[in-house]
Amino acid sequence: MIRILANDGIDPIGKSLLEEAGFVVDTETVPQDKLIEALQNYDGLTVRSATKVRKDVIDACPNLKLIGRGGVGMDNIDVEYAREKGIAVVNTPAASSLSVAELVFAHLFTGVRFLQDANRKMPLDGNTQFNSLKKAYAKGIELKGKTLGVIGFGRIGRETAKVALRLGMNVLAYDLFPHTGSLTLDFAGGVSVDIPVATVSLEEVIRNSDFITLHTPFAERPILAAAEFDQMKPGVGIVNCSRGGIINEQDLIDALDSGKVSFAGLDVYDNEPTPLAALLQHPKISLTPHIGAATNEAQERIGVELASLIIEHFNK
Template sequence: MNILANDGIDPLGKQLLENVGFTVDTNHIPQGELAEKLQAYEAITVRSATKVRKELIDVCPNLKLIGRGGVGMDNIDVEYARSKGIAVVNTPAASSLSVAELVFAHLLGGVRFLYDSQRRMPVEGNTNFGGLKKAYAKGMELHGKTLGIIGIGRIGRETAKVGLGLGMDVIVSDLAEAPKSLPLTLSGGITVDVPISQVAVDELLQRSDFISLHVPFTDRPIIGKAEFELLKPGVGIVNASRGGVIDELALIEALDSGKVAFAGLDVFDNEPTPRRELLAHPKVSLTPHIGAATGEAQERIGEELANLIIGHLKK
């Protein structure tokens, strides 16, 4: 069978697929050409860039499997594909730690103003060193602060573990029941169970010093204008889950007023053209949807995706 890895696949995953006789094409086909060129393949793997919608599925009768290298499948019409007998698989566990570590890259950068310092030091560092030093003199430690996590799935749990390892108090909110504690593995293989608390989302918003969102795509923002009013003054917010779960205009207003001290954003409403006001905002730490973009995560994703494909197509 021919597989199109349209958004790429780790060499390990490609090798595993080729070892069992599949042909794997990693040449990217633009979205507008997929309807014609996908006819030559029985399976396609994507990340977040390529969309596999009903219209594409309908014109590709040879398609037997759609694989998503990552967690969310917002770019795939999953139920429609399955109704047509097409298998749809993803790799929800493989990238969890990488996303969690990116969350803390934003948090650690936020409490020490790195997002702004990195912009201003190259321009003013040799003429206004003292002024910049004074501007960034009121940093904060994460240790002892309350981290609120909305969504306690795989990525939310890994984020919680990193926070616990830094000595933060972790509270979580989720529609499902959360675990009472999480296993924290330390250097040397020592594992300890550390308690976390589940609270209602309004309580989490009111109590948290920092908030990290780990929820699937929703029809309305999880944090909108009304929710921003509940937050502690000076809270930090990170979104490495989905664009749209935060009302971006309300976020800008909260940043401008000081209600939100800083925001870390890896995802945006209208990717790949994020709102200019966010890109230029002096209180926003920015990354271009790279939560899973580590060598370790991509290798795990490639391996898991390959094994899932083999399991389905070699039946």
């Protein structure tokens, strides 16, 4: 009987699908320092972003036949090394795209209307400084008609661009693999519209966007740092719901303090789970704790897709 450890959890529907197919699925989280010992009893492991599967784990668990990542990025897994050892590594890149895209816009709407600061100050000063706060937050802007720069035009980047286009925004997109074509926007009532979108250079995105959102794989050095911030429009807004390390965090703080960047929305950080205090306390940053894929709908899609991939692999 094949045993799967879903160490970071799995949606109940995905768990049920695996059990109906004859798998044993355990969902009790094993601490990282106990993982190798626990995995001696399992044929497969599923993780999200919390559990790390590095070479030491792979080498110590020759019985492991599959590692599944519920979500997109696999930075927490030594993927190529695992595959060299004959372990299948799978993920669910499409399942969470819309959830991440909607979180991007939660941060954008928050930033353009100062909600991150208002939500901090209203409970403290709302009954004594109401008019002052009203004046402080009176210069919001609309997203319609503005330009969103999308760095990384894979599944999530394209889903984010679709939301922007539905709002009446312009889109500038960059990707390592150029794209020429259209995006299909689906509306209620069965109406669909195709909008042409072609990628441009990274420099064009950086120079000409009113807001920039990142959706790239892990990079060895930050994609946005002081040199890039210097090239941006004054008052640009930055959102990162992709992964930590692709923005130089100190350079971002400097750009926020100077006013070059008007606000930032961050879901991911360099030092998770202990982000830099200066980020957490900054009045111009909208903060979430790495919840891009954390919607009920996305987790159900992830669970179903992950279960299907596991069943397919072990039934070969």
